[in-house]
Amino acid sequence: MTNTVDEIAGAGAILVTGINPTESQPVIGYRIRQAVRNGAKLIVADPRRIQLAEIADVHLQFKPGTDIALFNALAHVIIKEGLQDQEYIETRTQDFQHLKKMVEKYTPDYVAKITGVAAEKIITAARLFAQADSGSIFYAMGVTQHTCGTENVVALTNLSLLTGNLGKPHAGMYPLRGQNNVQGACDMGCLPNVLTGYQPVHSDRDTGTYWQRLKGAVSRQPSAVSREEAGADSSVIESIEFDEPISLNMSVSDTIRAKFSRAWGVELSDVPGRTIAEMFHYFPHRRSRIMYIMGENPVLTSPQAELVREALEDMDFVVVQDIFLNETAQYADVVLPAASFAEKDGTFINTERRVQLIRRAIKPRGDSKADWEIIQELANRFGLNWNYSSAEEIWDEVRELTPHYFGGMSYERLDAGGLQWPCTAIDHPGTPILHKSKFARGIGQFSTVEYRPLAADATDEDYPFILTTGRKLYHYHTRTMTGKSDGLNSLIKEERMEINPQDAEGLGLDAEDTVKVTSRRGSIKSKINLTDRVPPGLVCMSFHFAESPVNVLMNPAVCNMSVASGLKSCGVRIEKA
Amino acid sequence: MDKVVLKLDDLEVMANKEDTILQAALDHGIYIPHLCYHPDLKPFGGCRLCVVEIEGRGLTISCKAPVEEGIAVRTEGPEIDKMRRVAAELLIVNHYSECLQCARNTDCKLQDIAAYIGIEEGRLQRLKRTARDLPLDDSNPFFIRDPNKCVLCGICVRTCEEINGVGAIDFAFRGLDTRISTLKDKPIVESRCESCGECVVRCPVGALVPQNMRKPEREVKSICPYCGTGCGIYLGIRGDKIVSARGDRDSVVNKGQLCVKGRFSYDFVNHPDRLTTPLIKRNGVFVEATWDEALDLVTAKFKEAQEKYGPEALAGLSSARVTNEENYLFQKLLRSLGTNSIDCCARL
Numbered sequence A: 001m002t003n004t005v006d007e008i009a010g011a012g013a014i015l016v017t018g019i020n021p022t023e024s025q026p027v028i029g030y031r032i033r034q035a036v037r038n039g040a041k042l043i044v045a046d047p048r049r050i051q052l053a054e055i056a057d058v059h060l061q062f063k064p065g066t067d068i069a070l071f072n073a074l075a076h077v078i079i080k081e082g083l084q085d086q087e088y089i090e091t092r093t094q095d096f097q098h099l100k101k102m103v104e105k106y107t108p109d110y111v112a113k114i115t116g117v118a119a120e121k122i123i124t125a126a127r128l129f130a131q132a133d134s135g136s137i138f139y140a141m142g143v144t145q146h147t148c149g150t151e152n153v154v155a156l157t158n159l160s161l162l163t164g165n166l167g168k169p170h171a172g173m174y175p176l177r178g179q180n181n182v183q184g185a186c187d188m189g190c191l192p193n194v195l196t197g198y199q200p201v202h203s204d205r206d207t208g209t210y211w212q213r214l215k216g217a218v219s220r221q222p223s224a225v226s227r228e229e230a231g232a233d234s235s236v237i238e239s240i241e242f243d244e245p246i247s248l249n250m251s252v253s254d255t256i257r258a259k260f261s262r263a264w265g266v267e268l269s270d271v272p273g274r275t276i277a278e279m280f281h282y283f284p285h286r287r288s289r290i291m292y293i294m295g296e297n298p299v300l301t302s303p304q305a306e307l308v309r310e311a312l313e314d315m316d317f318v319v320v321q322d323i324f325l326n327e328t329a330q331y332a333d334v335v336l337p338a339a340s341f342a343e344k345d346g347t348f349i350n351t352e353r354r355v356q357l358i359r360r361a362i363k364p365r366g367d368s369k370a371d372w373e374i375i376q377e378l379a380n381r382f383g384l385n386w387n388y389s390s391a392e393e394i395w396d397e398v399r400e401l402t403p404h405y406f407g408g409m410s411y412e413r414l415d416a417g418g419l420q421w422p423c424t425a426i427d428h429p430g431t432p433i434l435h436k437s438k439f440a441r442g443i444g445q446f447s448t449v450e451y452r453p454l455a456a457d458a459t460d461e462d463y464p465f466i467l468t469t470g471r472k473l474y475h476y477h478t479r480t481m482t483g484k485s486d487g488l489n490s491l492i493k494e495e496r497m498e499i500n501p502q503d504a505e506g507l508g509l510d511a512e513d514t515v516k517v518t519s520r521r522g523s524i525k526s527k528i529n530l531t532d533r534v535p536p537g538l539v540c541m542s543f544h545f546a547e548s549p550v551n552v553l554m555n556p557a558v559c560n561m562s563v564a565s566g567l568k569s570c571g572v573r574i575e576k577a
Numbered sequence B: 001m002d003k004v005v006l007k008l009d010d011l012e013v014m015a016n017k018e019d020t021i022l023q024a025a026l027d028h029g030i031y032i033p034h035l036c037y038h039p040d041l042k043p044f045g046g047c048r049l050c051v052v053e054i055e056g057r058g059l060t061i062s063c064k065a066p067v068e069e070g071i072a073v074r075t076e077g078p079e080i081d082k083m084r085r086v087a088a089e090l091l092i093v094n095h096y097s098e099c100l101q102c103a104r105n106t107d108c109k110l111q112d113i114a115a116y117i118g119i120e121e122g123r124l125q126r127l128k129r130t131a132r133d134l135p136l137d138d139s140n141p142f143f144i145r146d147p148n149k150c151v152l153c154g155i156c157v158r159t160c161e162e163i164n165g166v167g168a169i170d171f172a173f174r175g176l177d178t179r180i181s182t183l184k185d186k187p188i189v190e191s192r193c194e195s196c197g198e199c200v201v202r203c204p205v206g207a208l209v210p211q212n213m214r215k216p217e218r219e220v221k222s223i224c225p226y227c228g229t230g231c232g233i234y235l236g237i238r239g240d241k242i243v244s245a246r247g248d249r250d251s252v253v254n255k256g257q258l259c260v261k262g263r264f265s266y267d268f269v270n271h272p273d274r275l276t277t278p279l280i281k282r283n284g285v286f287v288e289a290t291w292d293e294a295l296d297l298v299t300a301k302f303k304e305a306q307e308k309y310g311p312e313a314l315a316g317l318s319s320a321r322v323t324n325e326e327n328y329l330f331q332k333l334l335r336s337l338g339t340n341s342i343d344c345c346a347r348l
Helices: A005-010 A026-037 A051-055 A067-080 A086-092 A096-103 A108-115 A119-131 A149-162 A182-187 A210-215 A227-232 A252-264 A305-314 A371-381 A391-401 A411-415 A486-491 A501-506 B021-027 B078-094 B109-117 B155-163 B198-202 B260-264 B291-309 B324-336
Strands: A013-017 A041-045 A058-060 A135-139 A172-175 A290-294 A317-322 A334-337 A346-349 A354-358 A465-469 A496-499 A514-518 A523-530 A538-541 A570-576 B003-008 B011-016 B051-054 B058-061 B072-074 B143-145 B169-172 B179-182 B208-210 B218-223 B232-238 B241-247 B279-282 B285-288 B314-317
Touching: A005 A026, A013 A026, A013 A119, A026 A041, A026 A051, A026 B155, A026 B260, A041 A051, A041 A119, A058 A119, A067 A096, A067 A108, A067 A119, A067 A149, A086 A149, A096 A149, A108 A119, A135 A149, A149 A172, A182 A346, A182 B324, A252 A391, A252 B324, A290 B291, A290 B324, A317 B291, A334 B291, A346 A391, A346 B324, A354 A411, A354 B218, A371 B291, A371 B324, A391 B324, A486 B260, A496 A501, A496 A514, A501 A523, B003 B021, B011 B021, B051 B078, B058 B078, B078 B109, B155 B169, B155 B198, B198 B208, B241 B260, B279 B291, B291 B314, B314 B324
Parallel strands: A013 A041, A013 A135, A041 A058, A135 A172, A290 A317, A290 B314, A317 A334, A465 A538, A496 A523, B003 B072
Antiparallel strands: A334 B279, A346 A354, A465 A570, A496 A538, A514 A523, A514 A570, B003 B011, B051 B058, B051 B072, B143 B208, B169 B179, B218 B232, B232 B241, B279 B285
């Protein structure tokens, strides 16, 4: 997120797309409602009539997969009516003319045909967003979990740049995080291509890294920069600082690997790692042979889950470390019992980049141990000789190796209240708003992304419905936690697929019927919920219930840029079970 | 912020220009009885208990009267006491009060008021509601609504509307029959209530209380373990069990607000299904093992696979649920063992 939760209530206009915050991030949902009461204009762009659509000024109920056409049409209207922030565009961005040329053909009438949204609504939405003093854009998996997920985000970013909404209060981009520490997992380098703070690990000797290409890469020595000079830049992400300045013809990742190798006392590999989809690859010889799974449940969360089950069975050895014997743990050879969040110290990073302390409230259950203690014991069996006695010691090592993000975040400071990265020095106040005076990459880049119909999992005669997925207020992910609450289970006890009454009538379904939902990959059963929250032709399920594991049906095709799976739409057939 | 100076019972106090007389008094530790006022909500002026006298102008309700430079306010006086007593006594007689059996005992605004005005023994006995004749609504698994204890302050109604924008409840019926109701007077669980519990937190009496409430012996500050919002919480602990949670009002993220999961859903921590010992699968069945047995086996298998296939054969899925420190060590371990195959569910 570029901005903070606290700013939401003061936004001038809010665009909510591909997210249902009143159910998935309720407190942020409350804030959006508060903003509307304070006078914010609300635009909801979603194929479903989510709760926020009821209080929206305009609801753009587009066909799933046509996001880019819709966002480009909004850009078209903004430019055609001269509502863009010209000064911002001239001083802080580049390649506006390319965008302008590209969106020319995305007239409201043309896009109305693609998206099914009336042209007038598109025009109204564009005006509301562009004419507000500040505009923020909320999105999440409904935008990213497509084979064109990255392009969807680019199209949204264009809107934010066009209206000068990046780098100022009550504005910006709000990609809401779904899990308490998904931000932290990424920031800590639990990705195959980067170490902590997104420091690249791949060999880049031929191509140069992202940073090198964009920033010219000559890093300054920290001591050579005066505080005043650094202070001017304190609101933007700094490039990584090195002990020795490195020149353009040196490899950034070589330097980084050398830094980590020295700190860790090991030689680090520059071979790119596998992504989650590749670990469970369709071809057995391309899969991993040994899996160490900590606090995840891929059997229910991955697309075409049958493939994950098959891969786990096929592997030589599977270790699962968790607080419960979840569906994935059934495939383990060894299960290691972990402590819950209430039984250990540490930090989480929330959706607004805020690092916050959690504190041990009770002792671990039985013989279970904090995950870090288990990992350390394992490391020492490999002769790595680790010797951490507290979470704080580990965090201090993270700070030392990741000064450009966490340098200034001591436990002592965090104890007094969270801090938002980047926070580079002990006297740095943290960064509530990113890209304030300039962008991380220097200048804001308009990129052109064209709409193309999704070929991967379209509807046809055999699979006439589009299935999408969503979340429910009363449960959380695969229910390993919420499923243990009698209260929550009494509020929602089973999956009920949302289906429009008109479709149900066509299929001869009654409210209490069970249906069989079949995609090109498999079929599952579910009860139904007759509701006009979904338009005819669209059905929606959650992935909360193991009895109706919707991701079995989903297409494992991935976005070719982020390698994220297209979990948000697939063609299905529905029959009475 | 602009300041004004006014007199409260002959004490000179400084207040923010936007404050009401009641806020200014409470800020300076001067108690004026009140029931329908809540600092998070807009003034309502329903209970009439906070009546005061502005010298030279007469009586007014202090929760709605803005402070002004130089005014002199009296919080007591014969006329004030008379008005206040009538209003308070009507509330008290209508309130089903078995205080010792009430979850809000010692934390009840009506008790504060009764103590302040003083109730003579016998005076209210004849009028007092002695039976719990209105039905309880315990349809929600997390809290109970007891109309027999409701004082119609409207704090729950306004919280639902002003704080969360849900609007599940409102005043219904008239006169003596007035009560707080859902649309069509259905059980709360069938309304649009989102079970966030914000109304329960703010109810000044025992009309809205958590189900099976147990007061914690101590509280520990933490962060909610569910979504990515990162709401600040205080976990209430008794022995080694979590018995309650409340929002941290000092948290800049949630300012005390929580959703149903963050407030009511910690059963999983103390659940009997928690894993308490390492398990090793032998002949397709999980068997309990010691840490040494389990970790030795993992180490041996990892080494075996590394020799057989090379370090790339090993892969790890890290967790969006564990701490930064643990995620950091997880990738450090795998990378130290020679593989970069680490991913997490952020890609899903």
